[in-house]
Amino acid sequence: MAEIRNPRYSRPIDVHRWSDHPEVKALVEEIWQDYLPWQITGKQGEKRPGPRPKTSFKNQLRVLILDLYVAWLEDPELSIGMSMSPNEWNANSRYNALHLSKKLIPITEALSIAGLVDLAKGSYAGPGAKSNRTTRIRASDGLQNMFRDAKFQRDDVHRFDGQEVIILRDEKVAGKVGKEVEYTDTPNTNAMRSELKSYNDLLAASFIDIATLQEPIIPREDAVDGSLPVRIHPDHARLRRVFSRKDWSMNGRFYGGWWQQVNDDWRSKIFIDDQPTIEVDFKGLHVAMLYAQTGNKMAHDPYDISSQKIEAYPPELLRKLIKRLALTAINAKEKSSAYRAFRDGFSTAHVGKTLSNKNWIS
Numbered sequence: 001m002a003e004i005r006n007p008r009y010s011r012p013i014d015v016h017r018w019s020d021h022p023e024v025k026a027l028v029e030e031i032w033q034d035y036l037p038w039q040i041t042g043k044q045g046e047k048r049p050g051p052r053p054k055t056s057f058k059n060q061l062r063v064l065i066l067d068l069y070v071a072w073l074e075d076p077e078l079s080i081g082m083s084m085s086p087n088e089w090n091a092n093s094r095y096n097a098l099h100l101s102k103k104l105i106p107i108t109e110a111l112s113i114a115g116l117v118d119l120a121k122g123s124y125a126g127p128g129a130k131s132n133r134t135t136r137i138r139a140s141d142g143l144q145n146m147f148r149d150a151k152f153q154r155d156d157v158h159r160f161d162g163q164e165v166i167i168l169r170d171e172k173v174a175g176k177v178g179k180e181v182e183y184t185d186t187p188n189t190n191a192m193r194s195e196l197k198s199y200n201d202l203l204a205a206s207f208i209d210i211a212t213l214q215e216p217i218i219p220r221e222d223a224v225d226g227s228l229p230v231r232i233h234p235d236h237a238r239l240r241r242v243f244s245r246k247d248w249s250m251n252g253r254f255y256g257g258w259w260q261q262v263n264d265d266w267r268s269k270i271f272i273d274d275q276p277t278i279e280v281d282f283k284g285l286h287v288a289m290l291y292a293q294t295g296n297k298m299a300h301d302p303y304d305i306s307s308q309k310i311e312a313y314p315p316e317l318l319r320k321l322i323k324r325l326a327l328t329a330i331n332a333k334e335k336s337s338a339y340r341a342f343r344d345g346f347s348t349a350h351v352g353k354t355l356s357n358k359n360w361i362s
Contacts, residue, residue, distance in 0.1 A: 001112065001115055001117075001118050001119070001140055002118050002140060002141065003118070003120075004079050004118050004119070004120040004136050004138060006077070007079060007120045007133060007136040008133070009077060009078060009079065010078065010079040010080060010081045010136050011071070011078065011080065011081065011228060012080070012081045012082075013064075013067055013080045013081060013082045014067045014070070015063060015096055015097075015098060015100050016063075016097060016098060016159050016160040016163040017063050017066035017067045017070065017157060017159070017160075018062075018063065018066065018098065018157075018158060018159065018160040019062075019066055019152070019156050019157045019158065021152045021156040021157075023150055023151040023152040023156075024062065024065075024066065024150075024152050024156065024157075025062070027065065027146060027150050027152075028058065028061055028062045028065055029058075030146075031061065031065065031111075031116065031146075032058050032061060035110070035111065035114040035116060036061070036107065036110050036111075036114075037110055040057065040103075040106055040107055040110055053091065053099070053101055053103065054091055054092075054099035054101075055091070055098055055099040055100065055101070057103050057107065059098070060098075060100050060101065060103060060104050060107065061107055063098055063100060064104060064107065064108065064111075066157050067080060068080065068117070068137070068138065068139045068143065069139070069147055069150075069157065070154065070157060071138060071139070072138070072139045072143075072144055072147055073154055074229075074231060075229075076138075076139075076144065077138075078138065078228075079118075079120070079136040079137060079138040080136065080137050080138060081133065081134040081135070081136055082104075082108065082134055082135050082136075082137055083122075083134045083135070084105050084108075084121075084122060084134070084135045086102035086105065089101055089102040089104060089105070093180075093182060094164050094182060094183075095164050095167070095180045097160050097162035097163050097164060098160055098162075108135075108137060111143075112137070115140055115142050116139070116140055116142055116143040116146075117137050117138070117139065117140055117143065118137065118138050118139075118140050119135060119136070119137050120135065120136040120137075121135055122134045122135040122136075127173075154233075158234075158235070159235055159238065164240075165193060165196050165197070165200065165238075165239070165240040165241060166189050166192050166193050166196070166240070166241050166243075167180060167240055167241065167242040167243065168180070168181045168183050168243050168246060168248070169181060169242060169243065169244050169245075169246070170245070170246055171244070171245050171246070172337075172341065176344070178244065178245070181246050188248070189248075192241060196239060196240070196241055196254075199239065200238050200239060203237045203238065203239070203257075204234060204237070204238070206237075206272055206273055207271075207272070207273050207274065208232075208237055208259070208270065208271075208272050209232060209270070209271050210232060210266065210269045210270055210271070211269070211271050211274075212269055213232070216231065216232035216233060217229050217230070217231060217232070218230040218232070218258075218262050218266055230258050230261045230262055231258065232258055233258070236256070236257070236258035237257060237258060238256050238257075239254045239255065239256045239257055240254070240255055240256050241253070241254055241255075242255055244331065250331070251331060264279070264281075267279050283301060284298060284301060284302040284303060286326075286327055286330055287302040287303075287326065288302075290330070301319075302326065303319045303322045303323040303326060304319055304322075305318065305319075305322055313351075317351070321351075321352055321355070324342060324352070325338070325339075325342045328341050328342045329342075335357070336357065339356075339357045342355075343355065
């Protein structure tokens with residue numbers, strides 16, 4: 001088992017990977033039979049106590065193997081963040097459409113013991129500590145060889161159709177994204193979901209691409225947050241709508257499209273069904289809406305403060321920093337939380353991460 005040298009180079013586990021391809025089933029069956037001990041599968045002929053899981057343990061293994069496969073294709077060094085706390089796995093959650101359960105924890109541990117998964121245990125140094133992280137896993141050399149020999153491809157792996165797209169989140173804690181909150185459907189949430197499903201169906205039926213790329217990958221340095229490369233794939237052309245602070249009147253923005261994660265230069269190169277596109281740019285839309293609420297008209301670029309001649313930053317970078325801070329402040333309760341959320345939006349190496357509250361107080 002190889003060491004995961006950089007556990008921070010990771011993404012969260014995707015609990016909605018799925019495939020009914022026969023070769024996928026064959027690989028999962030091989031792993032199930034040859035590598036998982038009886039503590040997971042149960043002794044032959046022995047009835048397991050308790051209620052039957054909504055999704056069989058073998059199918060839960062399938063989801064895990066598929067996500068490890070996709071991560072390996074993206075980058076063999078990329079690991080997956082996975083909570084090993086049983087309390088974090090709610091098989092009945094609307095955000096867990098495949099009903100993965102806490103049984104995924106011993107399954108993962110068994111794969112690690114069998115040498116199929118590299119594992120770096122999670123760490124916790126206290127509430128809000130920067131060193132806190134979940135356990136990281138990735139396909140070992142042995143599992144990678146099995147992937148190479150497998151007779152299925154990336155396009156045989158898709159997203160589960162029942163994935164929830166209307167998300168309600170709790171308030172942020174220590175600058176981290178709020179946890180997903182369970183809710184009871186209403187005519188409003190049902191209408192939003194139906195509308196978004198129709199839009200996602202339209203996106204799925206469209207070929208959205210950047211024709212100038214040799215490979216469907218935009219480098220991480222050109223991504224909005226600079227953390228991971230942006231993958232151009234149908235999996236990343238599916239939107240969800242996210243509301244904040246357990247309040248249906250807060251936020252409600254659309255997320256998930258790969259085109260939302262790249263700069264305007266890359267967006268200008270997007271083709272839809274082999275036809276070039278034009279992006280309509282509403283300058284300072286959110287600030288303009290605030291002006292309109294007061295009965296005024298915005299007649300300037302609200303993010304341009306070049307007249308102040310802050311020499312430490314190039315004008316283009318300064319405008320991007322001002323824009324992010326302004327849009328963050330609109331949704332913040334107070335100045336301190338706005339500054340904190342602003343910094344949390346950047347990768348470790350970005351200059352925005354280093355700016356203190358005093359940098360913005362004039």
